Amino acid sequence: MNSARYGKKAFATLVLLVASLAGCATSGDTVRAGEQVNREQIVRTGVVENVREVQIENTRNTGVGSTVGAVVGGVAGSYAGQGRGSIVGSVLGAVFGGIAGGAAEQAGGRQAGLEIAIKLDDGRAISIVQAADETFRPGDRVRIISDGITARVTR
Numbered sequence: 001m002n003s004a005r006y007g008k009k010a011f012a013t014l015v016l017l018v019a020s021l022a023g024c025a026t027s028g029d030t031v032r033a034g035e036q037v038n039r040e041q042i043v044r045t046g047v048v049e050n051v052r053e054v055q056i057e058n059t060r061n062t063g064v065g066s067t068v069g070a071v072v073g074g075v076a077g078s079y080a081g082q083g084r085g086s087i088v089g090s091v092l093g094a095v096f097g098g099i100a101g102g103a104a105e106q107a108g109g110r111q112a113g114l115e116i117a118i119k120l121d122d123g124r125a126i127s128i129v130q131a132a133d134e135t136f137r138p139g140d141r142v143r144i145i146s147d148g149i150t151a152r153v154t155r
Contacts (some may be wrong), residue, residue: 039147041145041146041147042145042146042147042148043143043144043145043146044120044121044122044143044144044146045120045121045141045142045143045144046118046119046120046121046126046141046142046144047118047119047139047140047141047142048116048117048118048136048137048138048139048140048142048153049117049118049119049125049138050116050117050138051114051115051116051117051136051137051138052114052115052117053112053113053114053115053132054113054114054115054129055110055111055112055113056110056111056112056113056129056131057110067098069097069098069099069100111131111132112131112132113129113130113131113132114129114130114131114132114136115127115128115129116128116129116130116136116142116153118142118144118153120144126144126151128144128151128152128153130152130153134153134154134155136153140155141155142154142155143155
């Protein structure tokens with residue numbers, strides 16, 4: 001098999017794997033079983049005072065991107081030469097593939113978010129960061145749904 005053609009197939013496989021991992025994100029309408037189903041939620045109301053756009057970054061990388069990248073890069077790099085060149089190519093391919101796979105996983109975990117400052121009806125002020133899957137403007141009347149640890153702003 002032609003090594004250049006195999007390298008292209010390996011790279012295409014890596015791209016497909018990373019793209020499929022990025023597709024695992026959920027929207028704000030998704031309810032997680034065991035975390036929100038059949039549990040009492042605290043509902044408070046208030047008025048939006050300010051909205052600021054932020055980037056939410058995935059801090060819980062699974063390592064899958066790095067691992068897949070290293071394997072695919074190592075295999076693709078092994079076809080770069082013969083003898084010692086093949087070994088060097090395999091090692092370099094694994095290192096660079098791992099770095100690229102890790103970066104792709106982290107980039108896939110970034111999403112647009114909002115920091116929403118709210119004046120509660122009881123007079124207290126709070127701020128919540130969440131995915132930018134709804135639009136809020138100062139003056140909007142909102143509900144804050146909380147389990148005592150996590151919270152979400154909704155209309």
